[in-house]
Amino acid sequence: MVDGGLNLHHLQFLAVGALWTVCLSLIAFVGGGIAGGAIALCRISPLKPLRWLTIAWIQIIQGTPLLVVLFVCYFGLSIMGLELPGLVAASIAMIIYVSAYLGEIWRGCIEAVPRTQWEAAECLALSRWQRMRLVVLPQALRIATPPTVGFMVQIVKNTSLASIVGFVELVRAGQLINNSTFQPFLVYLIIAAVYFAMCYPLSVWSRRLEQRLHFGQRAAAP
Amino acid sequence: MTQAPATNPVVVELKDVHKRFGANHVLKGVSFAIPKGQVVAIIGKSGSGKSTALRCIDRLEIIDSGTIEVCGHAVHDPAIDLRRLRQDVGIVFQSYNLFPHLTVEQNITLAPRAVKGLSGADALAIAERTLRQVGLADKAQAYPEQLSGGQQQRVAIARSLAMEPQVMLFDEVTSALDPQLTGEVLRVIEQLAQGGMTMVLVTHEMEFAARVADTIIYMHEGKVWETGPGQMLREPQTPELRDFLSHGL
Ligand SMILES: Nc1ncnc2c1ncn2[C@@H]1O[C@H](COP(=O)(O)OP(=O)(O)OP(=O)(O)O)[C@@H](O)[C@H]1O
Ligand SMILES: [Mg+2]
Numbered sequence: 001m002v003d004g005g006l007n008l009h010h011l012q013f014l015a016v017g018a019l020w021t022v023c024l025s026l027i028a029f030v031g032g033g034i035a036g037g038a039i040a041l042c043r044i045s046p047l048k049p050l051r052w053l054t055i056a057w058i059q060i061i062q063g064t065p066l067l068v069v070l071f072v073c074y075f076g077l078s079i080m081g082l083e084l085p086g087l088v089a090a091s092i093a094m095i096i097y098v099s100a101y102l103g104e105i106w107r108g109c110i111e112a113v114p115r116t117q118w119e120a121a122e123c124l125a126l127s128r129w130q131r132m133r134l135v136v137l138p139q140a141l142r143i144a145t146p147p148t149v150g151f152m153v154q155i156v157k158n159t160s161l162a163s164i165v166g167f168v169e170l171v172r173a174g175q176l177i178n179n180s181t182f183q184p185f186l187v188y189l190i191i192a193a194v195y196f197a198m199c200y201p202l203s204v205w206s207r208r209l210e211q212r213l214h215f216g217q218r219a220a221a222p
Numbered sequence: 223m224t225q226a227p228a229t230n231p232v233v234v235e236l237k238d239v240h241k242r243f244g245a246n247h248v249l250k251g252v253s254f255a256i257p258k259g260q261v262v263a264i265i266g267k268s269g270s271g272k273s274t275a276l277r278c279i280d281r282l283e284i285i286d287s288g289t290i291e292v293c294g295h296a297v298h299d300p301a302i303d304l305r306r307l308r309q310d311v312g313i314v315f316q317s318y319n320l321f322p323h324l325t326v327e328q329n330i331t332l333a334p335r336a337v338k339g340l341s342g343a344d345a346l347a348i349a350e351r352t353l354r355q356v357g358l359a360d361k362a363q364a365y366p367e368q369l370s371g372g373q374q375q376r377v378a379i380a381r382s383l384a385m386e387p388q389v390m391l392f393d394e395v396t397s398a399l400d401p402q403l404t405g406e407v408l409r410v411i412e413q414l415a416q417g418g419m420t421m422v423l424v425t426h427e428m429e430f431a432a433r434v435a436d437t438i439i440y441m442h443e444g445k446v447w448e449t450g451p452g453q454m455l456r457e458p459q460t461p462e463l464r465d466f467l468s469h470g471l
Contacts, residue, residue, distance in 0.1 A: 124332070139323050
């Protein structure tokens with residue numbers, strides 16, 4: 001072992017862990033995005049019970065540490081006889097967490113589309129769903145892009161909690177390596193650098209999108 | 223100008239309409255009837271309830287009592303088919319409210335396609351025709367933000383016309399425009415009047431109202447205070463109208 005024990009094999013192991021971090025992030029984003037979209041729509045539904053139900057869901061999830069949601073998914077479901085592998089439990093927990101936050105972010109974006117746009121569409125005899133789909137959502141989408149990309153940073157960072165239920169993503173990979181090399185500072189420094197390399201481009205992208213929105217420039221008119 | 227015979231069927235009729243916003247009693251028994259092909263201008267001080275009256279006709283506000291009939295639809299009836307009402311009524315606001323993410327052409331074809339189920343080609347033909355009508359045939363591919371206020375307002379009119387409504391409502395459509403741009407929008411409205419469109423205009427353009435409208439309604443404190451032909455503006459009967467005309471808005 002060269003240089004105090006950290007070798008190429010370890011770095012490879014870290015790389016695989018990083019790949020799993022990306023995977024879990026994508027699962028969380030796609031799954032949480034679909035659920036979050038549904039939540040945003042339910043949250044502004046004309047049906048009161050549906051609205052209340054989604055508000056309750058959002059409040060409960062936002063008022064609970066992600067770690068606890070993760071434990072509930074991992075241990076809770078295993079008590080019910082569902083022995084879930086770390087990846088599945090972590091995915092479910094992340095999707096639940098992301099759905100509550102993205103749902104709320106997107107609701108705000110939909111409501112940021114001026115009332116007068118709804119009204120103009122209503123006056124043209126469009127149905128409620130047509131108004132939403134053809135007039136409001138396309139505008140909400142533009143408003144939503146910067147905060148959504150910004151939230152992806154939170155998703156990536158929070159996947160690290162999955163290490164606690166034994167899922168070998170980046171942090172867990174580091175812990176395992178550290179068990180044999182005893183160089184925690186070096187290992188975690190490398191891990192920090194990898195997270196930064198994943199998150200920094202996202203936050204730069206988010207800021208760019210936000211600026212573009214502020215200056216009112218449209219993404220290339222056809 | 224094009225005096226429509228008063229014997230034409232009535233298209234819009236309000237009877238003793240009351241509307242409150244909380245404790246604010248905004249419409250206090252408004253009644254008027256508009257025969258087909260007539261142009262009615264509603265004038266009055268700020269806060270007299272002009273916009274509210276107009277919005278009630280399209281059921282954007284729900285009235286507390288009274289009746290409103292528009293093209294055979296009972297607007298006061300909670301069971302009204304709103305989508306059919308709105309196919310018969312076009313409305314244009316002071317703030318054009320174009321869809322910013324769509325081109326001019328897409329703004330116009332959206333409702334004919336989505337609501338009436340027209341094919342793309344048919345809807346495009348309508349867009350072309352209505353854009354020519356408002357003098358903007360060359361702007362079909364532009365986005366709203368690339369147009370002047372007057373142009374945007376004319377697109378908004380074209381968008382409404384594309385649904386081939388029976389009645390057009392205009393709420394101070396030139397108030398946000400400077401004088402030159404006001405002229406180009408008023409010309410479009412005047413052409414519509416000549417074409418026999420039934421219209422209600424809420425306006426501060428007194429000269430225009432006197433020239434284009436068959437009937438002028440002066441609203442004061444939530445009531446129809448005075449009604450008459452354009453001549454009425456030269457010979458006001460009530461002190462309130464006299465006051466309003468001499469002090470401007
Ligand atoms: N959505 C609303 N909620 C509460 N009050 C309202 C609402 N819309 C109008 N009002 C009130 O109703 C009254 C009449 O308003 P309206 O807009 O009809 O007047 P207007 O004659 O159109 O005035 P303006 O010339 O300024 O447009 C005002 O006192 C206004 O504050
Ligand atoms: Mg008004």
